[in-house]
Amino acid sequence: MKTAAAMRMEEPPRSSFPGLDDEAFARDLQALRTEMEASLGPEDLAHFRKIQRWGRVCSALGYATAWLAPNPLSALLIAQGSTARWTMMAHHVTHRGYDRVPGMPEHSTGRHFATGWRRFIDWPDWIHPDAWRHEHNALHHGRTGETADPDLVEENTEFLRRSSMPLVAKYAIVAFYACTWKVTYYAPNTFLEWRRAERRRAGQPDDGSNLRLITAFNPLTAEGRDFWRTCLLPYAGVRFALLPALFAPLGGWAVFSVFANSVLAEVFTNIQSFVLIAPNHAGEDLYRFHGRAESHAEFCVRQVVGSANYATGSDVVDFLHGWLNYQIEHHLWPSLPMSKYQQIQPRVKALCEKHGVPYVQESVFRRVKKLVDIMVGKTSMRTMPTPGQ
Numbered sequence: 001m002k003t004a005a006a007m008r009m010e011e012p013p014r015s016s017f018p019g020l021d022d023e024a025f026a027r028d029l030q031a032l033r034t035e036m037e038a039s040l041g042p043e044d045l046a047h048f049r050k051i052q053r054w055g056r057v058c059s060a061l062g063y064a065t066a067w068l069a070p071n072p073l074s075a076l077l078i079a080q081g082s083t084a085r086w087t088m089m090a091h092h093v094t095h096r097g098y099d100r101v102p103g104m105p106e107h108s109t110g111r112h113f114a115t116g117w118r119r120f121i122d123w124p125d126w127i128h129p130d131a132w133r134h135e136h137n138a139l140h141h142g143r144t145g146e147t148a149d150p151d152l153v154e155e156n157t158e159f160l161r162r163s164s165m166p167l168v169a170k171y172a173i174v175a176f177y178a179c180t181w182k183v184t185y186y187a188p189n190t191f192l193e194w195r196r197a198e199r200r201r202a203g204q205p206d207d208g209s210n211l212r213l214i215t216a217f218n219p220l221t222a223e224g225r226d227f228w229r230t231c232l233l234p235y236a237g238v239r240f241a242l243l244p245a246l247f248a249p250l251g252g253w254a255v256f257s258v259f260a261n262s263v264l265a266e267v268f269t270n271i272q273s274f275v276l277i278a279p280n281h282a283g284e285d286l287y288r289f290h291g292r293a294e295s296h297a298e299f300c301v302r303q304v305v306g307s308a309n310y311a312t313g314s315d316v317v318d319f320l321h322g323w324l325n326y327q328i329e330h331h332l333w334p335s336l337p338m339s340k341y342q343q344i345q346p347r348v349k350a351l352c353e354k355h356g357v358p359y360v361q362e363s364v365f366r367r368v369k370k371l372v373d374i375m376v377g378k379t380s381m382r383t384m385p386t387p388g389q
Contacts, residue, residue, distance in 0.1 A: 022297035025355040036340045044101045047339040055084025066261040067247045067254035075261045079268035087322030090123040095334040126187035131194035145288045145306035153282040161377035170376040178274040188216035280327040283370035284379040303331035309361040
């Protein structure tokens with residue numbers, strides 16, 4: 001009589017797509033990852049410091065000219081500096097992408113980045129760093145494209161997709177969220193997901209029904225007071241009060257100009273981050289999933305077919321894209337440094353072609369159009385159930 005193990009060995013390999021050997025694809029990816037991790041060295045630290053310096057220069061130039069008069073150039077520079085701190089520094093460091101890079105200072109490792117008083121040096125933002133670590137690093141990356149993914153655009157905009165309001169009104173709502181989404185969506189969503197996790201760890205019942213986004217803004221609730229105290233007031237106080245006040249020796253006009261440019265920069269960084277982040281996992285050519293992946297190999301396939309890349313290849317191009325143009329590679333290996341994605345991207349694309357795994361790469365502008373079409377209900381994402389369902 002054959003053993004259960006022998007019978008399993010005779011089973012054909014499970015496949016997410018007809019003709020695809022998930023396990024063989026995953027083995028090739030693992031070999032590539034092992035090679036990249038073995039090559040971590042001083043050049044990765046040097047690259048990190050260069051990109052960090054570019055972001056700081058943008059912020060410095062922005063504020064160095066912001067006091068002259070309200071103007072879009074200063075605001076754009078300030079916005080680019082803010083985006084660099086979030087999408088490049090905070091994003092990759094909190095994923096522990098630099099923990100194993102030789103010479104990386106402790107405060108730039110995943111465990112210590114933006115903790116305590118360093119929060120306002122490393123990553124001053126509406127979004128609480130601990131909330132980001134839970135909602136993005138654990139939930140979004142662990143459940144990419146699933147209904148349980150807190151950042152699944154199609155699911156989160158179902159109310160808008162199903163609405164009978166005129167299409168122009170839907171576009172207006174999308175535009176509003178694009179201009180404000182860090183404070184109206186990302187900060188409260190990450191904060192409340194973090195609070196749900198804390199309740200579960202404390203053994204408290206939580207069905208999530210009383211922790212909706214509006215709850216975060218209600219100071220009459222415990223969560224609302226905490227959100228105002230730890231997210232809204234600290235960031236608003238630094239960005240819109242403290243920084244403009246530092247220009248008081250230059251006169252009232254300078255203070256007003258810095259304040260106005262700070263507000264305009266906030267709108268710009270919202271639009272920029274929305275354009276770069278939101279389309280990464282939305283479009284009629286990308287997949288969403290029912291249920292969890294049944295194996296690591298299937299999980300790898302999902303990260304590819306549920307993500308989209310933009311133009312890639314040089315530090316300037318990647319800096320302007322916030323390093324979010326390597327979304328496929330990042331979702332396969334979130335704990336790699338930014339520099340490794342440049343090296344690995346052509347090889348991942350070649351492996352996908354070899355194994356027949358769809359690999360989506362288009363300009364960010366095409367991806368934004370496909371994102372908006374999903375949000376307003378003009379198109380829908382593809383669905384791929386777990387094999388066997």
